[in-house]
Structures are given as structure tokens and as C-alpha cells.
Ligand SMILES: Nc1ncnc2c1ncn2[C@@H]1O[C@H](COP(=O)(O)OP(=O)(O)OP(=O)(O)O)[C@@H](O)[C@H]1O
């Protein structure tokens with residue numbers, strides 16, 4: 001290889017691999033937000049009257065709300081009238097069809113991103129995984145639907161669920177995250193366009209991993225999707241979520257809502273690898289990721305587990321939470337967040353203990369590099385009736401270099417004296433002695449860094465689904481490339 | 486193999502090495518002894534390429550190559566190994582994983598294929614036996630929660646796996662119990678060969694009963710004051726270092 005080629009390879013490595021744009025004809029609403037936009041979206045989706053009214057109410061409420069400014073993030077005011085609230089590939093307007101009908105350009109996009117959309121092409125030996133592919137405002141393909149249906153599992157785009165299972169949607173929508181919950185949740189309720197719907201009936205163990213892959217493509221559009229997952233009594237599901245966007249100099253808004261409902265003895269494992277475009281090294285461009293994720297353990301012994309690896313977005317504002325209503329229910333939050341360059345993240349979790357003998361575990365690992373700023377913000381609340389509740393929290397921050405920042409804001413509210421809470425926190429700088437030790441053994445500085453960082457995150461990586469562990473590792477290496485020294 | 490000429494180095498603005506001269510040939514074992522704070526660890530760190538130490542003058546040739554121009558990992562690939570006086574703990578990083586990554590990095594550099602997991606594990610287990618290390622240490626995090634002696638044993642185990650040509654052992658004997666010392670020394674002796682050299686820093690003649698050196702150096706105030714054969718070590722054990730310093734200033 002010539003020096004030039006080597007250099008080129010090196011440069012390419014540093015690039016955000018998912019940063020390309022798909023050249024496809026899209027139908028995009030003109031920027032702006034008013035009642036007519038909401039009616040238009042609802043109309044495209046052929047929604048029932050009650051859902052339109054739900055949206056309109058949310059919109060009315062949203063107009064009375066102000067953007068939250070308590071997160072430790074800094075950005076210029078967002079002009080909500082400058083955003084387009086709907087964009088979809090042109091021939092997709094009447095909903096997704098079979099894979100054969102999907103625009104080949106779209107198929108190529110997912111191929112490039114490494115997302116398997118062709119069921120028959122899954123490699124032998126690789127575990128099957130069902131994918132719902134959301135492209136800007138719509139779902140463009142969902143795989144393994146029929147196989148899942150045989151098991152009684154519903155996995156489909158949200159819009160389709162509104163048509164096919166309206167009673168389920170009406171029963172559960174907004175019951176965990178009400179439309180008026182917070183500024184971005186209200187905005188989402190008003191303008192959400194698609195997302196995934198999962199229903200695992202009583203006693204069913206979902207036969208494969210489910211995943212939704214979110215892709216932002218169009219410029220100047222926001223992505224507002226909703227995910228709703230219901231696991232009935234004794235049901236089990238593992239769900240994965242991934243996200244990417246093109247590299248653009250403008251910031252783009254992503255304001256999603258995720259609601260999880262676990263009934264008696266149900267288990268929902270929700271894993272996220274968030275790799276939205278983070279902006280360039282000077283902080284130009286990138287996604288604003290303002291997301292509300294909440295799960296409710298509604299039944300006895302229900303368990304909800306959030307696992308996330310966050311490497312992307314210019315700004316992240318996100319606190320996946322568990323409401324532990326059922327007695328002996330369990331909430332878990334395992335998180336690795338990596339920020340570099342000028343990224344800002346204010347993230348953490350909320351564990352609300354209401355039922356008796358409820359347990360929660362929080363393990364958060366934050367890695368800050370470059371000039372990034374990262375905050376862990378976590379709430380553990382033990383309500384008066386939550387006899388015998390337990391929480392264990394561990395929040396560790398690792399600093400790479402001396403221009404980044406790590407902050408921890410733990411909030412603890414205990415209204416029942418029988419509660420047992422443990423909280424551990426640490427902040428450390430990556431050790432020169434550790435780096436040198438690894439290098440002396442023969443690892444390059446970058447390999448040494450990622451090895452040490454990986455070790456730091458081990459507690460979380462150990463609970464990631466296999467498919468994600470590899471991906472998470474790779475993303476973290478990319479994200480930290482050139483971050484030391 | 487190793488030619489150090491007039492090496493001077495400082496750390497945090499403080500001059501530590503003040504003109505070190507040392508020649509080591511393949512097959513030789515050199516022992517370096519000297520008072521606390523003399524700069525022995527500094528010398529080993531400078532040879533391994535630690536960033537915090539600044540070389541002000543002098544040259545170091547390793548197999549004819551300019552060692553000082555190389556990055557730490559390049560020196561490792563070229564065959565330099567440092568058994569640390571204070572091995573660091575790396576939480577969450579599996580001992581075997583680190584070794585595999587290290588060995589494969591070296592092999593890649595040498596244009597060799599990556600070792601497969603099975604062959605590697607087999608080899609690693611053999612080497613663990615060599616230093617009588619329990620297999621449970623293989624899957625533990627690097628040095629985390631190891632006792633002082635266990636850390637030292639782990640260093641020699643790593644050396645055995647990585648098979649360097651120049652091993653710098655910085656007080657590997659400190660902290661080892663009597664039996665462990667014998668075992669670890671046995672491991673080092675097995676490692677000795679015509680194409681390898683060992684430079685070992687120690688405070689105790691006892692180690693030299695097990696690993697018999699070809700040359701013994703007295704290191705004080707940042708340089709080598711006197712060199713001799715193994716009898717010099719015995720004399721030091723009896724008389725301490727002062728007479729060497731005196732000799733050096735008067736002679
Ligand atoms: N990073 C550092 N910052 C400041 N001073 C240092 C640093 N590293 C070493 N020194 C100083 O350099 C001198 C030599 O230290 P060195 O560790 O090389 O001694 P040594 O001969 O190995 O001693 P010992 O026998 O106690 O291990 C000491 O005075 C020590 O305090």
C-alpha cells in the first residue's frame with residue numbers, strides 16, 4: 001500500500017460510516033407546524049377520529065409548554081416552524097408492502113448500513129432477527145412478520161397497528177407516557193408519524209429478537225416516532241433499536257417516545273445502540289436526540305430492562321425509566337454513554353418504586369473525551385407504600401483528556417423507611433500507567449485505550465445481546481478514535 | 486544486542502539519569518543493584534519508552550536500531566519486555582484477552598497470521614504451568630485484586646507468553662515468598678537462551694543464587710558506578726553501597 005493510500009484509509013476510518021444520503025424521491029411536507037399539519041399527517045395515515053383528537057389535544061397542550069432548560073446542555077433555540085414534520089419515500093405513501101415492492105435504492109441503503117432486510121439471505125448459523133425499518137417518517141419494511149404471527153406475536157409498523165389492532169392501540173397508547181408528560185413527549189404525541197408496535201400475548205416467549213432500525217435521511221425534517229411494546233402475563237421479548245443519520249451541517253431533531261408495558265411475570269429487555277450523527281469535531285451539525293422512554297411493570301414480578309450504548313447525537317436528553325407498580329417487579333438500567341468532540345449528553349434513568357419488594361439496578365458508565373460534556377442524572381423514588389424496596393446504583397465516569405467534563409446528579413426520594421439503597425459513584429481519568437502497561441505489551445495507543453475503556457464498561461457489555469455487543473464495541477472504537485493524545 | 490551510550494534523562498524537570506553506559510550481548514544476564522531512588526526504574530522505563538521521561542542526551546541501539554525513536558508498542562514488537570516493579574491493575578480487562586491482543590499485534594507486525602483461539606489457549610496454559618500459576622488467573626482482570634506476589638508472577642507469565650528477546654525485570658523478586666521466588670526464577674531460567682538477554686534490577690543477592698548473572702552493575706545517582714561478576718553482588722550484600730560511591734569519587 002502506498003503512503004497515500006494508507007493515509008486515505010486512515011482518514012476514512014475517522015469518518016462516520018453511516019453518514020451517506022440516500023438519493024430517492026421523497027414526499028416532504030413544507031416546514032411549519034399548525035393544526036393543518038397534524039390533520040394532514042393523521043389523514044395520510046387514515047387514522048380514526050379518536051386518534052386525531054388525541055393528537056390535537058396534545059398539540060394544544062404543547063403550545064402552553066416551554067422547552068425544558070434544566071438539562072446541562074447548551075444549544076441555540078430551536079425554531080419549530082422551520083422543521084418539516086413529514087417526509088416519506090414517494091411510493092410509500094400507502095404503507096409498506098412486501099419486500100419485493102420496496103424501492104431497491106432503499107434496500108441498498110439498509111444493506112450499506114448492515115441491516116438484514118431479506119429473510120432468506122440471513123446467513124446460516126446467524127440467529128434470526130426480525131427488523132422494522134423506519135425511514136424518516138415511515139416504516140418501509142418489516143421482516144419475519146408471518147413467522148412471528150404464527151407464534152402469536154404482533155410486530156408491525158405503528159401506522160399499520162392503528163389500522164389492524166385499533167383496540168390495542170386505544171387501550172395502551174399514552175398510558176405510560178401521557179401526551180402531556182413533557183415538552184417533547186407532547187410534541188411527539190401531536191406529530192408522530194410511525195414507529196414500531198409489538199404485542200406478545202400471554203405465555204409467549206418471542207421466538208426471535210425484534211429490532212427497529214431508525215434512519216433519518218431527508219434534510220430539515222424531524223423524526224418523531226413512537227414505539228409501543230406490550231408483554232402480557234408471562235410473555236418474554238428482547239427488542240433492539242438502532243439509529244443513524246447522514247452527516248449534515250444543520251442540526252436535526254429526533255423526539256421519540258417509547259412505552260413499555262409488562263404484565264404479571266412478563267419480561268421486556270429493550271436494548272439501544274444509538275449512533276445518530278454526532279456532528280463534526282467542531283460541533284457543527286448532528287442530531288438533537290430528545291427522547292422519552294418509560295416502561296411500566298404493571299404486573300407482579302414483571303421485569304423491564306433497559307440496556308443502552310450511546311455513542312451518537314450532538315445532544316442527548318434521555319432517561320429511560322421504570323415504574324415498578326407490581327409487587328416484586330424489577331427494573332434495570334445498564335448504560336454506556338460515550339461522548340467525544342463537542343457532544344453533550346444529559347442522560348440517566350428514573351426508578352419509581354410503588355409495589356412491595358420491588359427491586360432496581362442502575363449501572364451507568366460514562367466516557368467523555370475531546371471537549372464533550374456528559375451528565376448522569378438519575379432519580380430513585382421509593383413511594384410510601386413500597387414496602388421492602390431495594391435499589392443498587394453505580395455510576396462511573398471515565399475522562400479521556402483534560403478538556404471534557406463529567407457530572408453526576410443523583411436524586412433520591414425515600415418515603416418508606418424499609419427501603420435499602422446503595423449508591424456508588426466514581427470519576428477517574430484514564431490512567432497513563434494503564435495505557436503504558438498495555439502499550440508495553442504491544443498494543444497501539446488506540447487499542448490500549450479501547451481495551452481499557454471496554455474493561456471499564458464490562459458490567460454493561462456483559463448484559464448486551466450478543467448481536468449488539470460486537471456492534472457496540474466497534475462503535476465505541478470509532479467514536480474514541482483519535483480521542484486520546 | 487543492547488548498546489546504551491551516555492544516556493541522560495529527566496522526569497518532571499528533574500535530572501535522573503546522568504550518563505548511563507551499558508552493553509548487553511545476546512545470551513547474557515545482567516544484574517543492576519543500587520540504592521533506592523538511584524534511577525534504576527527510570528532506566529527501565531526510558532528503555533520501554535514511557536512518555537513521562539525525557540531523554541536529554543545519549544543513544545540506545547537495540548539490534549542496531551535506534552530504540553529511542555520507537556513508540557512503546559514498537560519496542561515491544563521488536564522484542565523488549567518490561568516486568569514492572571509495580572504492575573498496574575486494569576479492571577474489566579481479561580488477563581488472557583490482553584495477552585492475546587498483545588501477541589497478535591506483534592504477529593501482525595511481523596507479517597504472521599493471527600493465532601487462533603484454541604492454539605493460543607493451549608499455549609497460554611502451558612506457560613502458566615511454567616510459573617506454577619493457577620489457571621483461574623487467566624480469566625481474571627489484569628492484576629485486579631492480585632496479591633503483590635501474584636502480580637510479579639503474572640509479569641513473568643506474560644513474559645513467557647510474549648517471548649521477548651530482551652527482558653527488563655524490575656525488582657521481580659520483591660514481594661515473592663521463598664517458594665514463589667524459586668518457581669519464578671525457574672521460569673526465568675527456562676526462558677534464558679543464546680538469543681535472549683535479561684537485565685534484572687534487584688536489591689537482593691538471593692535472587693542471583695537462582696538466576697546467576699554474567700555481569701553485576703552498581704547503579705547510583707543515575708549512572709553505573711562499577712561493574713563486576715557475581716562476586717561483586719556478594720560483596721555489596723556484605724558491605725553496602727558506600728564504598729563503591731567512595732571508590733568512584735576518589736578513583
Ligand atoms: N514521575 C516522576 N515524577 C517525579 N519524580 C520522579 C518520577 N519518577 C521518578 N522520580 C524520581 O526519580 C528518582 C529515581 O526513581 P526510580 O524509580 O528510578 O528509582 P529506583 O532506583 O528504581 O528506586 P527503588 O530502588 O526504590 O525502586 C527518585 O528520586 C524518584 O522520586
Ligand SMILES: [Mg+2]
Nearest residue numbers: 525526527570
Ligand atoms: Mg525502582
